[in-house]
Amino acid sequence: MRNFFLVILTSIFICTNIFAAGEATKPLKVDWSFNGFFGKFDRAQLQRGYQVYKEVCASCHSMRYLSYRNLSEVGGPEFSIAEVKAIASSFQIKDGPNEDGEMFERNGLPKDRFVSPYPNEKAARAANGGAYPPDMSVLVKARAGGANYIYSVLMGYDEKPPSNMKIEEGVYYNKYMAGNKIRMSQPLVDGSVTYSDGTKPTVSQMSKDVTAFLTWTAEPHLEKRKRIGFKTILYLLIFSILVFLSMKKIWSRIETKM
Ligand code: HEC
Numbered sequence: 001m002r003n004f005f006l007v008i009l010t011s012i013f014i015c016t017n018i019f020a021a022g023e024a025t026k027p028l029k030v031d032w033s034f035n036g037f038f039g040k041f042d043r044a045q046l047q048r049g050y051q052v053y054k055e056v057c058a059s060c061h062s063m064r065y066l067s068y069r070n071l072s073e074v075g076g077p078e079f080s081i082a083e084v085k086a087i088a089s090s091f092q093i094k095d096g097p098n099e100d101g102e103m104f105e106r107n108g109l110p111k112d113r114f115v116s117p118y119p120n121e122k123a124a125r126a127a128n129g130g131a132y133p134p135d136m137s138v139l140v141k142a143r144a145g146g147a148n149y150i151y152s153v154l155m156g157y158d159e160k161p162p163s164n165m166k167i168e169e170g171v172y173y174n175k176y177m178a179g180n181k182i183r184m185s186q187p188l189v190d191g192s193v194t195y196s197d198g199t200k201p202t203v204s205q206m207s208k209d210v211t212a213f214l215t216w217t218a219e220p221h222l223e224k225r226k227r228i229g230f231k232t233i234l235y236l237l238i239f240s241i242l243v244f245l246s247m248k249k250i251w252s253r254i255e256t257k258m
Contacts, residue, residue, distance in 0.1 A: 025175045027145045027152040030208060034215060037230065040223055041216055046077035048195055049213025052206050055193050057136065060128065060184075062116035065137035066217055069110035075223040076216050084110050091115045129170045131183035140211070140218040147215045152176035154207035157186040 033042045050071065053063070068088035071079045079087065088108035093115065096103035108115070118124040125132050134142075143149050153176050161173035167181070174182040188203050195201055199209075216222070 024178050024180060025152075025156075027148040027176055028155060029148055030151055030211075032147060032212065032215075034212070034222060037226065039226055041075070041212065043078050044197060044199075045209050045212045046216055047079065048197070048199060048206075049209040049211070049216075050077050050079075051195070052188070052193055052210040053136070053213055056187055056206075057210065058114075059117055060124070060133040061136045062118070062124075062133075063114040063136050063217065064116065065135075066114045067110070068108060068112055068114070070220065072110075073220065076220060077213070081110075088112060129183060133184065136214055136217065138218045140215045142218075147211050149176065150214060151207050151211045153182070154188060154211070155204060 033040060033045070053061075068084055068091075071077050071087065072081055072084045088110050091108035091112070092105045093108045093112050094103055095106050098104055118127060121132060140146050140150055145152075153174060156174040156176040157172065159173065159175055161167050161180070165173070165180070167173055171181050171183055172185055173180060188206050190203055191201050192203075192206060193201050199205060219225075
């Protein structure tokens with residue numbers, strides 16, 4: 001019996017150590033405006049985040065599930081219709097075939113999906129040394145740790161790798177990535193973009209902005225969900241009070257003998 005317990009304990013010890021080996025540091029915690037029960041997106045931040053995505057990340061990461069018109073939807077960055085038209089028309093879209101059976105390029109329209117940087121996954125890998133830059137539409141939802149994790153990866157490039165760690169060519173040390181290695185070089189440096197609202201484009205600021213934007217793309221109805229959640233709880237609360245009061249009233253007519 002004792003041996004049995006010893007074997008179990010040792011296996012648990014070994015297992016936890018194996019899992020701990022490749023584990024990344026716990027993500028940084030950010031006080032997001034969309035956290036909590038009453039959380040909401042900060043419109044200006046979402047607009048800045050879109051700018052960072054467009055000017056930096058979009059050269060490698062696609063955003064397949066988003067159309068330009070989504071950028072004007074309530075609960076999102078809420079660009080005006082005119083702004084969305086201007087944004088869309090700055091992209092070239094492959095369309096066709098026309099009457100002669102040929103494909104042609106035209107300016108983008110609000111109904112078009114975001115243009116992808118590569119025609120397919122193979123082309124994306126070929127251009128990135130074999131690594132695949134994941135589609136960003138739902139990335140925040142697809143990663144445990146969500147927004148805090150994405151922010152942390154963007155902030156996790158500063159430190160030198162531990163001396164016993166081998167870092168191959170084209171691989172970078174990142175404190176927050178599982179296994180501490182990532183095949184994306186640090187995408188943001190101070191001043192990577194110029195904000196028109198005067199916000200200082202530090203790495204931390206741009207990382208927060210783009211992460212907020214990616215949180216919205218992954219959950220465009222976050223604000224609505226929180227609003228409905230609040231109303232539902234309020235309703236249930238009032239309902240419970242009414243039920244409690246009527247129960248009191250009904251039972252008040254019945255004598256209780258102990
Ligand atoms: C030069 C191309 C390139 C650019 C620009 C780029 N990335 Fe990446 N990114 C990659 C590649 C390649 C990977 C896959 C890395 C891997 O699998 O190790 C990746 C992976 C990621 C990951 C995934 C981490 C995970 O858990 O899988 C995140 C988050 C990310 N990028 C965010 C961004 C953001 C935000 C920007 C813009 C500020 C950006 N990237 C710009 C190439 C790029």
